[in-house]
Amino acid sequence: MRDPFHYLRQNYLTALNLVQSCVEQQVKKIVFSSTAALFGGPERSTPIPETAPTQPGSPYGESKLMIERVLYWADAVYGLRSACLRYFNAAGADPLGRAGEDHRPETHLIPLTIDAALGRRPALKLFGTDYPTRDGSCIRDYIHVTDLADAHIRALGQIDNRSVTYNIGNGQGYSNLEVIESVERVSGRKVPWEAAPRREGDPSLLVADSTTLRNKTGWEPKFETLDRIVETALRWRETHPDGYGS
Numbered sequence: 238m239r240d241p242f243h244y245l246r247q248n249y250l251t252a253l254n255l256v257q258s259c260v261e262q263q264v265k266k267i268v269f270s271s272t273a274a275l276f277g278g279p280e281r282s283t284p285i286p287e288t289a290p291t292q293p294g295s296p297y298g299e300s301k302l303m304i305e306r307v308l309y310w311a312d313a314v315y316g317l318r319s320a321c322l323r324y325f326n327a328a329g330a331d332p333l334g335r336a337g338e339d340h341r342p343e344t345h346l347i348p349l350t351i352d353a354a355l356g357r358r359p360a361l362k363l364f365g366t367d368y369p370t371r372d373g374s375c376i377r378d379y380i381h382v383t384d385l386a387d388a389h390i391r392a393l394g395q396i397d398n399r400s401v402t403y404n405i406g407n408g409q410g411y412s413n414l415e416v417i418e419s420v421e422r423v424s425g426r427k428v429p430w431e432a433a434p435r436r437e438g439d440p441s442l443l444v445a446d447s448t449t450l451r452n453k454t455g456w457e458p459k460f461e462t463l464d465r466i467v468e469t470a471l472r473w474r475e476t477h478p479d480g481y482g483s
């Protein structure tokens with residue numbers, strides 16, 4: 238939120254150049270990592286289908302929506318087919334331990350909560366405890382990276398003749414406090430945490446309705462519970478304390 242032009246420049250301008258090059262090089266299909274953040278505006282109490290109105294609550298979400306529109310025109314005018322996959326909260330690690338999260342700096346809730354439990358970071362700051370949700374913390378729909386990868390393969394197989402847009406999530410929301418509880422359950426350790434002010438641009442509730450993806454491609458998430466997702470993330474964090482540097 239502090240530097241809106243950063244996302245608009247980085248995401249939108251570079252994607253516009255890339256899509257234009259794809260058209261010039263006669264690329265036929267493209268899979269785009271879009272985001273639930275383009276639904277950030279109004280508060281919603283039910284799972285969000287693809288047909289829900291888009292109203293980004295952050296420049297990041299706005300930039301992704303702009304790229305979806307670039308892809309719309311690339312298809313309409315040049316026939317470049319695309320799959321816009323709107324990830325809800327991508328999480329977890331490869332169950333075989335070959336890949337996991339390594340962001341620098343890390344900003345995501347699950348890895349930060351695990352690190353706090355493992356004593357690798359100070360207490361987790363919980364951004365906002367006064368949201369209009371069941372326990373006052375934000376609610377998100379966590380989707381395992383393996384299930385996301387599976388959705389990509391299925392979507393790619395579908396876009397020979399037309400472009401598609403899918404919302405991808407488990408369809409179940411977990412609050413930030415429930416994430417802390419899950420990490421405590423799975424790790425057997427307490428998570429030190431403290432209440433902090435809301436983070437600007439955070440919608441209170443984002444849960445996916447992935448019925449279209451399920452019906453059109455037969456996709457079914459294999460990691461349906463938060464504990465299973467956290468298990469894989471914890472194993473990666475324990476075996477790779479320095480991420481890909483270890």
Ligand SMILES: O=c1ccn([C@@H]2O[C@H](COP(=O)(O)OP(=O)(O)O[C@H]3O[C@H](CO)[C@H](O)[C@H](O)[C@H]3O)[C@@H](O)[C@H]2O)c(=O)[nH]1
Pocket residue numbers: 271272273274324325326327344345346347349361362363364365375376377413436439443
């Ligand atoms: O130290 C932290 C970090 C996060 N949170 C909270 O945890 C929740 C989840 O935050 P993340 O940063 O893990 O994930 P976001 O929901 O903000 O963002 C994710 O989903 C977005 C779509 O909604 C984008 O796709 C983005 O790239 C992706 O990381 C939010 O309520 C956030 O405020 C904390 O309380 N403390």
